[in-house]
Amino acid sequence: METPDVWKEFSGNVITHSGAHHLLAILELTNERGYARVTDIARSLEITTGSASTNLKSLKGKGLVQEDENRFLSLSAEGRKLAEAIIKRRTTLIKFFTKVLEVSPEQAEIDACKTEHLLSPETTLKMDQFIASKA
């Protein structure tokens, strides 16, 4: 058995775990309260505003996050698409883990959180279809 040369693809991920959660925070904050500033995101993620500022700058650089003249942050079309995909994946994963595999809700949430930004669209789709076929 050969160690597959797939292993390095890990680095080529679209988004990091941290990055994903910044996007999700923006989406949730804007949905809940209508806006998201650096501070709001930092509070939501329980990190310092310094970290949030730096992290968000890089997301802006990637064209996933936008900032208006009043420093309100929002997701770009691409960012929104990505965030929604991740949320969908998390939902699917949690449902799958708890309903199908009967994993405890706590562990399901942790596992989903760790893998939600890594799983391919194909696998997520198939997982969805599987759940649907059982319902």
Place this chain on the structure above:
Amino acid sequence: METPDVWKEFSGNVITHSGAHHLLAILELTNERGYARVTDIARSLEITTGSASTNLKSLKGKGLVQEDENRFLSLSAEGRKLAEAIIKRRTTLIKFFTKVLEVSPEQAEIDACKTEHLLSPETTLKMDQFIASKA
């Protein structure tokens, strides 16, 4: 909906992606040829011996890897346990993705590789049981 404070647990992982693959390489190489040196591991992972040397030093520091007087590397009891757990997880994941979800083998391998070191024992176990119950 609140962003769960679970998200930071990502950093508290037992092992990194890269670290995991170094362990797996040692296990596979020793199984296949009876030994694993820095060079062998570097070749197997397609990184320079410099990188391998540094990375392995840190794994030695964590007590996962040992070195004998001839510079042959091996896994400690703990390292072996960890490596075997990861391999088992990968096997389970691939089987699950391809057999149950009918994901393509290529994508299954990539997804398994990305998550094999992140999934909890509980979820892996449940996944195993699920496969068994269907067989």
Place this chain on the structure above:
DNA sequence: TGCAAATGTTTGACATACCTAACTCCAAAT
């Protein structure tokens, strides 16, 4: 035995992704 090839380590440079702490900037209240 002696030299060349293989092996391994270290160093210095980069890139990413975090953090904290210190600083700037601005706006509102007194």
Place this chain on the structure above:
DNA sequence: ATTTGGAGTTAGGTATGTCAAACATTTGCA
């Protein structure tokens, strides 16, 4: 107008993980 506090950035530090290149060591063979 001055102070105070909220908001945000920057600077400096840690940790990983990668590389190339200089160096040391070991091995093996001619």
